[in-house]
Amino acid sequence: MTKPRKQLIDVTTTPYYHIVSRCVRRSFLCGVDSQGNNFEHRRQWIEDKILALPQIFAIHVCAFAVMSNHYHLVLEIDAAQSDAWTTEEVIQRWHMLFKGNLFSQRHIKGESLTQAERDVLKTCVDVWRNRLADISWFMRQINEAIAREANHEDQCTGRFWEGRFKSQALLDEKALAACMAYVDLNPIRAKMAKTPEQSDYTSAKQRTTKAKRAHSPNHHQQQPKSLRPFVGNPRQDMPAGLPFRLTDYLELLDWTGKQIRANKRGAIDAELPPILERLNIDQKHWIYSATQFESRFKGLVGGVYKLKQVCHKLGYQRVPGLSNCRLLS
Incomplete structure (x- = not known):
């Protein structure tokens, strides 16, 4: 049975993940297609996004490659970094992506808040802190921005990416x-x-x-x-x-x-x-x-001992990809 994303991406299991995102119908993200249309400049769009987001998120880029119709990332979630951020740091980082809310805007301006307003803001900051260490939110910032730019350039609408991104946990x-x-x-x-x-x-x-x-x-x-x-x-x-x-x-x-x-x-x-x-x-x-x-390799990749240990923790009835993971043992 397919496991939900929240179980496949679990920082208590491993901070390292291989991510792949493909264009819908395997159409061209970058490069030159069979009709001679050149989309090479889109490589720079996506590389710029990949390299800019770690300055905002508690997620580090270990490796990346932008290909003609897909791209690869190896990411590391840095939970210790996000936990160490102050309320102000979380708000400032979130405001680099979104407007926040009335209370966060007032807080940054130095305006006083009532206790009830501070409680609401604290709840929001806790949510934002988690999202800033979440690979799904990281990928959302890349893919939504690239899809908007590409659709605008192509003068079309509709889905640009082929479903959700694929992830592999590196154990x-x-x-x-x-x-x-x-x-x-x-x-x-x-x-x-x-x-x-x-x-x-x-x-x-x-x-x-x-x-x-x-x-x-x-x-x-x-x-x-x-x-x-x-x-x-x-x-x-x-x-x-x-x-x-x-x-x-x-x-x-x-x-x-x-x-x-x-x-x-x-x-x-x-x-x-x-x-x-x-x-x-x-x-x-x-x-x-x-x-x-x-x-x-399947969704979990590592040596046999580590693979079995993680599968037991996640409640798997069987160990997927065991024969291939023996190559790493």
Whole structure:
């Protein structure tokens, strides 16, 4: 039985999620269609939205790729960040998206409120705080805005997106690494680019461009501000961010991309990239996972032990996708 979205996206299970949103009838979001119509400029629309919203939401972008008729995101929900916001911070962030209400407008202006009005405002702020850490609301801000702009440009009305977005919960580091690589390598698999640094409208392009100019590319403060930084292998007192070294991840992307382009998955180099060695993932299993992630894995992705643990918590009668998740164990 299909599980409701609120059970599939649960920050107590994992903060990391792979999101895919497709155009209705697989029509073109970006690129050039079969009739020669060029929609390439729409890539910039959606990239700008993706990179701007983390400045408002308590949601970080770990990876993204904008393709011709769909886009991918790997997102991290930061519940600790939203919990730490003051009432004023929540209101200011919400007002960047919506008008709020009379009480929030008066509060920001410094006008006094009665106790009853403050109670109403507190209830609203609690709702807004939750929404600012909610992937569904994050996706709503992207898709509604893009749909309006695209329909206006096409001089038409109606649905632009193919139903609701698809989500996969990434339960551990192995799933996170495989999914991020899958997203960043989308243009290479689609033969739209030869290398990650040439893959326009992807997080890989953003990270490699910044790394080339950085004195210490692995330092989190010298990485793109709009993306969740890599902060190194797990250790005590580590800053918030992705649990890998940036240079190791970029080396992994380059190595995996070469395997995809060469189409020689049975003859892989003996020397593994450092991330694969640390995560103890078989090289052939890695290539399979990084190229077939969306089609082969179900809504929950991770090692077998973690997968069974989460399924028990969510009340599943059986463990979905168990055989494929063995590749990540």
